[in-house]
Amino acid sequence: xxxxxxxxxxxxxxxxxxxxxxxxxxxxxxxxxxxxxxxxxxxxxxxxxxxxxxxxxxxxxxxxxxxxxxxxxxxxxxxxxxxxxxxxxxxxxxxxxxxxxxxxxxxxxxxxxxxxxxxxxxxxxxxxxxxxxxxxxxxxxxxxxxxxxxxxxxxxxxxxxxxxxxxxxxxxxxxxxxxxxxxxxxxxxxxxxxxxxxxxxxxxxxxxxxxxxxxxxxxxxxxxxxxxxxxxxxxxxxxxxxxxxxxxxxxxxxxxxxxxxxxxxxxxxxxxxxxxxxxxxxxxxxxxxxxxxxxxxxxxxxxxxxxxxxxxxxxxxxxxxxxxxxxxxxxxxxxxxxxxx
Amino acid sequence: xxxxxxxxxxxxxxxxxxxxxxxxxxxxxxxxxxxxxxxxxxxxxxxxxxxxxxxxxxxxxxxxxxxxxxxxxxxxxxxxxxxxxxxxxxxxxxxxxxxxxxxxxxxxxxxxxxxxxxxxxxxxxxxxxxxxxxxxxxxxxxxxxxxxxxxxxxxxxxxxxxxxxxxxxxxxxxxxxxxxxxxxxxxxxxxxxxxxxxxxxxxxxxxxxxxxxxxxxxxxxxxxxxxxxxxxxxxxxxxxxxxxxxxxxxxxxxxxxxxxxxxxxxxxxxxxxxxxxxxxxxxxxxxxxxxxxxxxxxxxxxxxxxxxxxxxxxxxxxxxxxx
Numbered sequence: 001x002x003x004x005x006x007x008x009x010x011x012x013x014x015x016x017x018x019x020x021x022x023x024x025x026x027x028x029x030x031x032x033x034x035x036x037x038x039x040x041x042x043x044x045x046x047x048x049x050x051x052x053x054x055x056x057x058x059x060x061x062x063x064x065x066x067x068x069x070x071x072x073x074x075x076x077x078x079x080x081x082x083x084x085x086x087x088x089x090x091x092x093x094x095x096x097x098x099x100x101x102x103x104x105x106x107x108x109x110x111x112x113x114x115x116x117x118x119x120x121x122x123x124x125x126x127x128x129x130x131x132x133x134x135x136x137x138x139x140x141x142x143x144x145x146x147x148x149x150x151x152x153x154x155x156x157x158x159x160x161x162x163x164x165x166x167x168x169x170x171x172x173x174x175x176x177x178x179x180x181x182x183x184x185x186x187x188x189x190x191x192x193x194x195x196x197x198x199x200x201x202x203x204x205x206x207x208x209x210x211x212x213x214x215x216x217x218x219x220x221x222x223x224x225x226x227x228x229x230x231x232x233x234x235x236x237x238x239x240x241x242x243x244x245x246x247x248x249x250x251x252x253x254x255x256x257x258x259x260x261x262x263x264x265x266x267x268x269x270x271x272x273x274x275x276x277x278x279x280x281x282x283x284x285x286x287x288x289x290x291x292x293x294x295x296x297x298x299x300x301x302x303x304x305x306x307x308x309x310x311x312x313x314x315x316x317x318x319x320x321x322x323x324x325x326x327x328x329x330x331x332x333x334x335x336x337x338x339x340x341x
Numbered sequence: 342x343x344x345x346x347x348x349x350x351x352x353x354x355x356x357x358x359x360x361x362x363x364x365x366x367x368x369x370x371x372x373x374x375x376x377x378x379x380x381x382x383x384x385x386x387x388x389x390x391x392x393x394x395x396x397x398x399x400x401x402x403x404x405x406x407x408x409x410x411x412x413x414x415x416x417x418x419x420x421x422x423x424x425x426x427x428x429x430x431x432x433x434x435x436x437x438x439x440x441x442x443x444x445x446x447x448x449x450x451x452x453x454x455x456x457x458x459x460x461x462x463x464x465x466x467x468x469x470x471x472x473x474x475x476x477x478x479x480x481x482x483x484x485x486x487x488x489x490x491x492x493x494x495x496x497x498x499x500x501x502x503x504x505x506x507x508x509x510x511x512x513x514x515x516x517x518x519x520x521x522x523x524x525x526x527x528x529x530x531x532x533x534x535x536x537x538x539x540x541x542x543x544x545x546x547x548x549x550x551x552x553x554x555x556x557x558x559x560x561x562x563x564x565x566x567x568x569x570x571x572x573x574x575x576x577x578x579x580x581x582x583x584x585x586x587x588x589x590x591x592x593x594x595x596x597x598x599x600x601x602x603x604x605x606x607x608x609x610x611x612x613x614x615x616x617x618x619x620x621x622x623x624x625x626x627x628x629x630x631x632x633x634x635x636x637x638x639x640x641x642x643x644x645x646x647x648x649x650x651x652x653x654x655x656x657x658x659x660x661x662x663x664x
Contacts, residue, residue, distance in 0.1 A: 015506065015507055015510060018507050019507050019510060019511070022507065023519070026519050026520065026523050027519065027523065165394075165648070165651050165652060165655055166648060168651055169595070169644055169647040169648035169651045170644055171599040171602060171603065171643065171644075171647065172603075173602060173603055173606040173619070173622055173640075173643075174602070174622065174640035174641075174643045174644050175640075175644075177622055177625065177626060177629065177633075177636045177637060177640045178637060178640055180626075180629055180633075181629060181633035181636070181637050184629075184630070185629060185630050185631075185633045186633075192629065192630060275510075275512055275513075276512075276513075278512035278514075278515065279512045279513050279514035279515065280514075282512075282514045282515065282518070282607075283514065283603055283606065283607070286606070286607060287626065297515060297518060298518060298607060301518050301519055301522040302522065302608070304522070309519055312515075313511075313515055313519060316511075316512050316515055317510060317511060317512075320510050320511065320512055321510050324510060
């Protein structure tokens with residue numbers, strides 16, 4: 001077990017390293033001067049030159065990557081917080097956490113604040129949205145998937161299957177527009193946007209209803225079909241037939257034998273669904289003007305806020321890779337046929 | 342189904358013509374051999390009408406394809422023409438009204454006075470051109486990678502699978518956003534982004550299917566015939582993976598339509614004047630509280646087209662299971 005875990009852990013670290021390199025390459029190896037991009041188009045050429053020379057933005061790419069990584073993990077102080085740099089660039093770069101600590105994402109030049117001052121608040125909002133959605137997706141998918149898979153070809157199976165296909169055809173941006181038109185413009189029951197402030201006269205909780213609906217409907221369609229597929233397979237197996245023949249009641253067969261075995265494959269899917277959820281959240285936040293992580297990332301990438309893009313992408317990557325790690329271990333624990341090697 | 346069936350009749354024919362010796366074989370009526378052609382199982386396309394889901398899906402897809410193809414000859418205004426008389430009333434130039442459906446503009450016009458029906462149909466042309474094209478190119482990259490990984494195994498597999506894992510670990514929209522904002526938005530850049538993000542998933546599926554086929558007898562037979570590796574991979578293995586791959590291709594087109602829509606919606610789609618469903622929805626959300634029609638119509642279009650591909654995929658999947 002320990003050996004399996006450590007092996008998995010090493011591969012997670014390796015994946016993270018390579019992926020962080022890809023992120024860095026995508027944001028900093030694109031055409032144009034990085035210093036110019038960070039400072040914005042109105043910065044003086046002398047300031048750009050200063051950054052290029054004093055802060056090493058002219059160094060070869062791999063050197064800059066290693067430096068970035070070093071600052072990120074807290075192995076070295078961020079040179080930008082040197083008072084002399086702030087003076088030359090006409091700004092002040094002060095991070096109340098100090099210049100050297102683990103998780104130092106640097107300074108967002110566009111908003112003139114340390115990335116860490118901005119990003120975590122937004123992440124918390126997104127976390128609540130994604131958390132509520134996930135907490136609803138799992139039971140809904142298991143319930144409907146199980147119901148449909150219990151008796152293949154029955155009328156409720158066909159209804160749920162068609163419903164599942166329709167749900168997977170409702171991408172967030174199209175569904176969101178529909179719901180807003182119905183519940184906000186048409187019926188006036190819910191607010192059309194979710195700025196998470198009580199200013200518009202809507203209580204905060206009502207602002208979560210539609211974003212959650214959008215995420216739950218689109219994402220559970222897929223998981224329902226996965227659970228259904230897995231359930232039909234299990235229900236056709238010999239041990240289920242034996243259980244029925246020995247006189248076990250149907251609900252007991254389903255809960256005792258069926259569901260537990262049917263959950264092995266969908267468990268992985270659900271964990272991977274968290275990865276899709278991040279994607280979905282980006283779009284959903286845009287529809288509802290939700291002050292979250294996705295909106296932050298999109299704004300950063302339109303403004304070319306390099307430091308912010310790197311931080312946001314890396315955090316979502318860590319999250320995605322960790323859920324994969326957990327799903328691998330969970331799969332191995334759930335499935336007796338796969339040993340922990 | 343798995344191996345090319347040896348052609349019995351032609352073999353016997355060769356033997357009989359080559360040898361001039363009168364043997365009992367020669368006296369056999371040859372027509373009986375030639376008449377006994379192996380009955381071919383109906384292929385996927387022939388079986389398609391059996392599936393209601395697939396036919397419904399195909400129907401929806403054809404509806405949009407026909408509209409898109411006929412776009413230049415349909416009696417619709419140009420999708421870019423701004424008909425200001427629709428937005429500003431002649432009596433009171435200060436008031437702006439929302440152009441509702443009316444004769445000549447069957448779905449109304451958007452807030453810039455452009456005909457919605459025309460933009461919708463030209464938008465269909467855009468998306469039906471970009472999405473299958475991008476999915477096809479993703480397959481061109483993903484399939485060989487998957488075949489190589491599954492067929493050779495060892496370090497080739499390790500290398501390809503690792504790279505795929507890394508790309509797949511990115512939340513997909515985030516990858517799109519940083520890619521497109523880095524390389525800029527154009528038709529070919531969208532195709533490149535789709536290739537980069539979709540081909541690892543395709544490679545993974547093809548690898549799995551290849552691993553299933555590799556231990557089978559027909560592969561051993563092909564190797565024994567000393568067919569080269571490329572022949573075995575592309576001519577022997579690939580056709581036997583067609584069921585799941587056709588299903589995945591249909592789903593993949595659906596996803597790509599969604600992706601193109603999302604990019605348009607986020608403002609990273611094709612450059613502005615082009616009619617594109619995603620950016621139409623984006624334009625509509627600004628006035629959704631007064632004029633919901635402007636975003637609902639393109640949203641409906643995206644949903645129906647994606648539904649068409651999903652239904653087709655589902656039908657094909659069910660049929661290919663009995664293949």
